[in-house]
Amino acid sequence: MHELRFGLTAPAPCSYLDAQQEQLVFLLPEQPVSAALYQQLLELNFRRSGEQVYTPHCPACRACESVRINPAAFNGSRSQRRLLNKAQRIGWQYKLSAGASTDYFPLFAAYISHKHADGSMYPPEQAQLDAMLSCSWLKVRYLEQYYQQQLVAVTIVDETTEAYSAVYTFFHPDVCALSPGILAILYLLQCARQDQKNWLYLGYQINACQKMAYKAAFLPQQRFIQGQWHSFG
Template sequence: MSTQSHSLNVGITQPFPCSYLDDHQETLIMLIEPETNAQTYYPTLLANGFRRSGSQVYRPHCEHCQACQSLRIPVKIFMRSRSQKRLMNKNSVFIIKISESIGEDYFSLYQRYINKVHSDGPMFPASKKQYNEFIHSDWNKPLFIEIYDQQKLIAVSITDQLFTQQSKTWSAFYCFYDPDYQTHSLGKFAVLTQLRLAIEHQIDYLYLGYYIKTCQKMNYKTQFNPHQRFIDNEWVSFN
């Protein structure tokens, strides 16, 4: 934590079924009144294992489980693997655009992604209400990194920008893509695209959310090296 001390009001949820691990219960610490506190303190909270969902800011607080580990990539020392270089070459025909506003065509893409790729998850079936609550934030204005196949939108990476006097940070909030492009590994390609752009923008860290060793859908995050994981309130480096 920072050497300066600040008091923030937080609450703890009641246990509920874990979104990632079967037969587990999940408990969260939630920031109270994020609309007044989050914009100022989210960079520090992010660096201490918190994430956002819509306007809400939270961190897992499970009594008997420490499986969730926040993961970030030090952008300046990131090294692409051979397979990542091949993926970038394979997808080099795609067009990358950056927007500061939500596109009208995002929801249809998001809906197809959730309903086909995450039909076993808590966000299924995708609805406009759930999408709006998840994507929109009262205090945060992210970048939307769009990937196109010619004129067709095939992926969107929602990327939070967190700038302080000490660091410039990006956080990969969420990515959704066209399920018909599974062979192009658009999820991994989106992260590699974020990293390429982060280098251009002189970003210090790219946060990828939580990593859970036994959750197959999250294992890809450890393929970006070197990276750091937040374990026992400390950032631990992995190569």
């Protein structure tokens, strides 16, 4: 990895843990970035948001642990297999493509308004979604889920030669009970295995944050803790 220059954001209230302050280390703009470099940064606890690459560097907290799964080693729990079977029985469909097939904003807006009306992403804006949907130096794919011929969920997925990385999932409130976020991960693991990827990255796990608890159920997995990957399950 060539020499890189990073910046540090000012402290701000944490979006996930009350009474905590967050700071981010981010790759300074106007530096050459590529999918190969991003793969190296993924392995060091970094993530992408729009064109920016960042990692948490909070003054008094190390709760954010990047999660990755080896698709060849993953079998799925009994409940996960039941969910996949249920989705298949009711005609649930998936499509992983290299381009957005429709306007995702109405679905995105419905999701943010329902799930995150008390968060920093409310009210939803087209610019928020646009920043996640594309990246000039990276291949971005789109996992669409359909129920009764209607688009009900979208997962934005980064691709490198070695991995898929799930960036963000949003879905229609009417299908919450069918757990489209979990179905997205299960399907992406199948795709990653088929495409011979070494890892599927799920973003950060915070043990004290209930909204992220579902990630811990995908076993075996690795988490980046204090500068090293540790295996669980």
